[in-house]
Amino acid sequence: MGKQKIWAKDLLEVAGVPAIAIILGLVVGAVAMLWMGYNPVIGYQSLLRGIFGDAYSFGETIRSMTPLIFTGLAVAFAFRTGLFNIGVEGQFVLGMLAGALVGAAWPQLPWLLHVGLALGAGALAGALWAAVPGLLKGRFGVHEVITTIMLNYVSLILANYLIRNFFRVQEQEATANIAPSADLSIALLKQASGGARIHWGTVVALGLVVLVAFILYKTTLGFEFRAVGFNPHAAQYGGINVTKSLILSMLISGSIAGVGGAVEILGVFGRMAVSPILPGVGFDGIAVALIGNNNPFGVLFGSFLFGALKTGAIQMQYVTQVPYAIIRVVIAAIVFFVAIKELVRRILRLKRREV
Amino acid sequence: MVKKLGVFLIIATLLVSLAGCGKTSEPTQGSDTKQTAPKLKIGMATDVGGINDESFNASAYRGLLKAKDELGAEIKVLESKQEADYDTNLATLVRGGNDLTWGIGFAMSNAIEKAAKENPDKKFGIVDFAYTTVPSNVVCVTFKEEEGSFLMGVIAAKMTKTNKVGFLGGVEIDLIKKFEYGFRAGVAAVNPKIEVLSGYAASFTDSAKGKAMANSMYDQGADVIFHASGGTGKGLFEAAQEKSTSDKKVWAIGVDSDQYKLAPENTLSSMIKSVDNAVFDVSKRLNDSDWQGGKVVTYGLKEGGVDIAPTSNKNTSQEALDAVADYKQKIISGEITVPSTKDQFDSYLLKLPA
Numbered sequence: 159m160g161k162q163k164i165w166a167k168d169l170l171e172v173a174g175v176p177a178i179a180i181i182l183g184l185v186v187g188a189v190a191m192l193w194m195g196y197n198p199v200i201g202y203q204s205l206l207r208g209i210f211g212d213a214y215s216f217g218e219t220i221r222s223m224t225p226l227i228f229t230g231l232a233v234a235f236a237f238r239t240g241l242f243n244i245g246v247e248g249q250f251v252l253g254m255l256a257g258a259l260v261g262a263a264w265p266q267l268p269w270l271l272h273v274g275l276a277l278g279a280g281a282l283a284g285a286l287w288a289a290v291p292g293l294l295k296g297r298f299g300v301h302e303v304i305t306t307i308m309l310n311y312v313s314l315i316l317a318n319y320l321i322r323n324f325f326r327v328q329e330q331e332a333t334a335n336i337a338p339s340a341d342l343s344i345a346l347l348k349q350a351s352g353g354a355r356i357h358w359g360t361v362v363a364l365g366l367v368v369l370v371a372f373i374l375y376k377t378t379l380g381f382e383f384r385a386v387g388f389n390p391h392a393a394q395y396g397g398i399n400v401t402k403s404l405i406l407s408m409l410i411s412g413s414i415a416g417v418g419g420a421v422e423i424l425g426v427f428g429r430m431a432v433s434p435i436l437p438g439v440g441f442d443g444i445a446v447a448l449i450g451n452n453n454p455f456g457v458l459f460g461s462f463l464f465g466a467l468k469t470g471a472i473q474m475q476y477v478t479q480v481p482y483a484i485i486r487v488v489i490a491a492i493v494f495f496v497a498i499k500e501l502v503r504r505i506l507r508l509k510r511r512e513v
Numbered sequence: 514m515v516k517k518l519g520v521f522l523i524i525a526t527l528l529v530s531l532a533g534c535g536k537t538s539e540p541t542q543g544s545d546t547k548q549t550a551p552k553l554k555i556g557m558a559t560d561v562g563g564i565n566d567e568s569f570n571a572s573a574y575r576g577l578l579k580a581k582d583e584l585g586a587e588i589k590v591l592e593s594k595q596e597a598d599y600d601t602n603l604a605t606l607v608r609g610g611n612d613l614t615w616g617i618g619f620a621m622s623n624a625i626e627k628a629a630k631e632n633p634d635k636k637f638g639i640v641d642f643a644y645t646t647v648p649s650n651v652v653c654v655t656f657k658e659e660e661g662s663f664l665m666g667v668i669a670a671k672m673t674k675t676n677k678v679g680f681l682g683g684v685e686i687d688l689i690k691k692f693e694y695g696f697r698a699g700v701a702a703v704n705p706k707i708e709v710l711s712g713y714a715a716s717f718t719d720s721a722k723g724k725a726m727a728n729s730m731y732d733q734g735a736d737v738i739f740h741a742s743g744g745t746g747k748g749l750f751e752a753a754q755e756k757s758t759s760d761k762k763v764w765a766i767g768v769d770s771d772q773y774k775l776a777p778e779n780t781l782s783s784m785i786k787s788v789d790n791a792v793f794d795v796s797k798r799l800n801d802s803d804w805q806g807g808k809v810v811t812y813g814l815k816e817g818g819v820d821i822a823p824t825s826n827k828n829t830s831q832e833a834l835d836a837v838a839d840y841k842q843k844i845i846s847g848e849i850t851v852p853s854t855k856d857q858f859d860s861y862l863l864k865l866p867a
Contacts (some may be wrong), residue, residue, distance in 0.1 A: 218601050315715050322685065331619070331686050353631060354605060357803075426597060431620065434684050434717045435561055438595050469601065475591055476605050482563070482592045499605075 162401025168268035172412025176449050176492075182461065183492030190487045198482045205485075208473025209466045214480050215473065217347070217354025221426065225250070227363035227416025230450060230457035231370050231445025232411045237452045238374055239407035240387035245306025246290060247426030247440025248313030249284035249412040254281035254437075255317045258430035260327060261336030261423060270340040277362070277420050283410045284416015287313060292408030297377045297402040302408070310436060318432045319513075333432035366414060371454040373410075415440065445493045464489070553586040553613070553800050556606030557792075558599065560618035562717065563592045568743045568769045569788045573617045583793075584690075584800050599624035603641060607632050613799055615640070615792060619688055625651065636806065638795055640788055643686060649807040654791045656812050658688070659695030659821030659853040660844050661784040662739070665766050666699020666838050668782050668825070670707050670736040670834035672764060679730035681723060681749055682713040683742035686766030688853075689713070690770070694743035694858040695851050702840065702849075703866060710735050716742035724748030731763050732757045737781065739766040749775035764828070773824040781829045783822035791818055815845045 184483040188198035209219050229246045237245035256279040264272065291305035325333045340356040374380040386403045394400050420441075423430055446464055450456025471485035549646050557577050559570040575663050580586045589609060591602040606614045607628060615638045616625040622642040629637045629648045643653045671679040680696050682689045701709050710730050713720045723745035729736055738753070740746035746768060753765040754776050765776055767783030791812050791851060798805060812818020821837060832852060843849045852858040 214604065222597060222601075240692065265545060280709065300560060318684070333625075422597075429623075431596070431623070432621075432684065432686060433596060434715075435595075472598065472601050472605050474610055476589055476865075479590065 167218075170258050174198045176359060176450075176459070176463070176496055179449075179492050179495035179499070182495045183488050185487030186491035187484060190484055191412035191480060194480075194484070196478055196484070201474055201478050201480055201484075204477035205467075205470040205474040207371060208470035208476075212256060213351035214354045215469065217351040218463075219466050219469040220360055221355045221357070222469050223461045224357075224363050224425070224438045224441055225418050225422050225437075226446050226461035227360075227367065227458060228421065229415055230446030230461050231363075231366060231441050232415040232418070232440075233443045233447035233455060234450060234452040234454065234457050235370055235374070235383075236407055236411035237447060238380075238387050238391060239383040239403060240294070240413070241407055242303050242304055243288070243291075243408065243411050244303055244444065245288060246415045246442075246443050247436050248306070248310035249287045249415035250419040250422075250440045251310075251313045251317050251436065252283040252287045253280035253416030254423050254427075254430050255320065255333075256416065257420025257423040257480050258333045258336065258427075261420075262334040262429070263337075264451045265339055265490070266450075267337075267339050268300060269339050272337065273342060273358075273424065276336075276424055277417050278499035279456070280416040280420025281413035282416065282420075284419065285413040286418070288408045288412020289405070290407040292305075292412075295408070296405040305359065309483070310440070314436050317430070320430050323398050325430075330431075332429045333427045340424055342421065355426050357421070359421030359425040362417070362421060366417070367454045367458055370414070374454065379406075443458045445489075448493065449496050463492070476504070515810045516698065520579045528650050552585060553580075553796070554589075554609075554611045555580060555586050555613045555796055556589045556591070556609060557615040557617060558602040558606060558621065559593055560599075560616075561593050561595060562618070562743060563594075563625075566591060566717075566743060567747075568717075568774075569640065569786060570617050570792060572770060572786070573597040573615065573792050574789075577615070577791035577798070579793045580800075586796065586800070587588055593621075596620070600627065601626040603794070607635050607806070608611075612636060613638060616789075617641075619686075619732070631677050635803065636799065640791070643809040643813075646857060647807050647809060649766055651807070651810040652805050653781035654788075654795060654812065656786055656788075656791070656817060656818045657811060657814065657851070657853075658691045658741070658784070658786060658813045659698070659851040660787065661821070662692045662695030663699035663702070663849075663851045664814075664821050664841060664843065665739045665782060665784050666696040667703055667823075667837050667840050668829055668833050669739060669764075669766060670697075670700040670703035671734075671782055671836055673707060674828060675734050675736045675764070676704070676706065677708045677710065677733070677735045678766035678827040679710040679712070679727070679735040679738035680742040681726055681730070681738055681746065682711070682743055683717040683745050683804035684715055684780050685758045689741050690740075694855060696739050697858060698758075698861055699840070700860060703836065703867060705862070712740075714742055714745045716745055719745050720748040720751075722748065724752045727752035727765075730755065736762070737764045737766065739768070740785075741768045743769075747775065750780065753779040771805060771822040773827065780824075783823050785820045787812065787818055787820070790854070791803070799862070814841060 191198040191201050208215050232246045257276045260276040260279040291302045294300040294305050295302045327334045338464055342359050344356050346358040367455045382403050386400050392401050442464055448461035449460035562570045564570050575589050578692050581588045593602055603624055613636045615642050619642040625637050625639045629651045638652045640654045643655050647653055680693050681702050697709050702708055727749040730738055740749045747764050756763045764781045765779055766781050769786045772783045773780045793829045852861040
């Protein structure tokens with residue numbers, strides 16, 4: 159078992175298990191549709207058309223997958239250190255706010271600098287928000303699931319409060335629009351695809367996938383993170399500073415989520431509005447990381463799957479008038495089958511032994 | 514070997530059948546769009562509440578169904594699950610060839626404005642929002658929620674025994690403040706000495722929080738609570754039922770739809786906001802070639818856009834209902850202008866006879 163094998167082993171699971179899970183999930187969805195009196199063939203056909211049908215649909219698929227790459231990476235990264243960061247949602251929200259505020263300020267800055275500053279602000283906000291549970295975990299052993307999940311709601315209410323009382327523009331329940339110098343959208347592709355909101359944030363996300371993979375698998379730091387994730391006691395014994403690793407991993411995870419939030423504002427929304435609900439991409443990121451087996455490239459696959467299902471669901475809903483809840487059933491079924499991957503793996507293993 | 518083959522066969526069959534179906538049914542899809550029937554096609558995108566919110570999305574959907582029944586319109590509905598869906602949903606509806614596309618809720622204002630700009634030949638409607646300059650292909654539908662809330666304030670003030678009433682808001686935004694200040698004005702019109710407790714749940718969907726907040730207001734001595742909080746308010750009705758004892762009864766007042774059935778023993782009234790009538794009305798006018806593009810259409814008490822629920826006589830005293838009828842007349846005739854913001858409310862208080 160050389161070093162390279164770790165990649166291969168992760169990736170085999172990434173490819174095989176979810177493929178079966180997706181098929182089983184689609185079957186469950188089809189049964190649900192039949193049961194409710196809808197035609198699953200027309201349903202899935204319009205789902206596919208809603209994903210790949212034309213340039214607009216595919217562009218929107220890419221758009222909706224992009225934030226999930228960030229949140230999925232954030233969850234996966236923390237998970238590799240043994241941390242279950244449920245707070246990605248909240249870190250994402252504060253990243254949005256920071257991105258919106260910096261994006262709207264200083265319109266005279268050159269594009270690259272302004273974008274860099276806004277993304278940096280997003281990363282900082284996300285990292286700071288993650289630092290709280292990180293420190294509590296590292297110093298006092300408070301379980302991060304409790305602290306992060308609670309901070310999600312605090313983040314939403316805090317963001318709404320700040321927008322409403324300090325940053326709103328007249329007659330709007332939102333921050334000012336970002337300056338053109340911070341705009342991440344790609345006008346050319348947007349026009350060519352008939353208005354799909356394609357933006358440079360996707361490129362940033364892809365870059366982060368490679369960067370995170372590099373950190374985790376090719377650096378001492380990443381080795382330490384993974385060692386802590388496998389067995390903190392053994393890692394401690396081996397001379398790794400576990401407390402430092404936990405806090406640092408949480409900070410990095412939070413900053414990835416924060417950049418994702420800023421990207422979403424600079425690329426898609428252009429401003430941040432008061433919202434009655436959390437955006438939900440952070441929670442989806444947990445499932446994305448699970449489907450991707452917490453492997454950075456697996457996250458890419460998982461986010462594409464989720465983004466595609468979400469985008470395709472709209473066309474599916476439009477053509478068949480199937481309730482949106484059905485598509486959630488499909489997504490939930492897929493996550494469910496991935497979660498019971500021991501069963502699925504057994505099916506795969508049977509196959510392999512025979513070959 | 515057999516098992517392996519079996520698995521592959523199942524997968525292969527599924528994939529082939531999916532792909533095959535994709536091709537065979539394409540012609541039917543095409544002919545659907547080619548029918549070119551003169552029917553009016555109306556699309557609607559809800560905000561994140563969805564059509565089962567028992568509130569204004571549900572009401573808008575009823576209006577759309579009415580348009581289907583009475584105008585023979587072809588209708589399509591898309592529910593949004595997150596803010597990012599707004600643009601995509603509207604684009605899907607526009608590309609689907611709908612003549613009129615509705616965005617339900619102020620949260621969709623940006624998305625509608627953008628879609629209207631990108632598709633100048635298509636028509637749009639938005640509920641609960643008025644642009645400073647309304648694009649010529651958009652109709653804005655707004656309501657005078659403060660007028661209906663005023664009447665609820667009158668009922669609350671007439672029915673309270675503790676001289677303390679409550680207001681439970683959803684998210685603290687200008688739209689919900691219209692409810693609060695209308696309600697406060699109605700209370701003050703009857704008796705300025707009545708204390709109004711007010712709280713916001715920061716959510717339109719958290720009924721557990723609504724219940725906790727309602728309980729706390731009842732504990733502080735309020736005996737009538739009016740809510741404007743969507744699904745959060747369902748908790749208010751539970752609280753009212755549980756807090757009532759044989760010697761002391763507490764009351765709830767509903768919003769948007771008639772919510773009497775949520776707590777038949779403890780509901781005084783509901784402020785009806787007829788999004789359905791408004792949606793139907795605008796759609797019908799379009800059908801009759803009376804398109805009101807570029808305008809803000811406001812539905813108040815006078816236009817039947819807001820009103821008091823028909824079940825109000827179940828638990829509310831006749832004296833209170835008479836007072837409501839009286840104030841309703843005064844509002845319709847313009848004798849009373851109901852405040853909708855804090856500033857307007859403050860100056861309204863100054864004008865009240867001491």
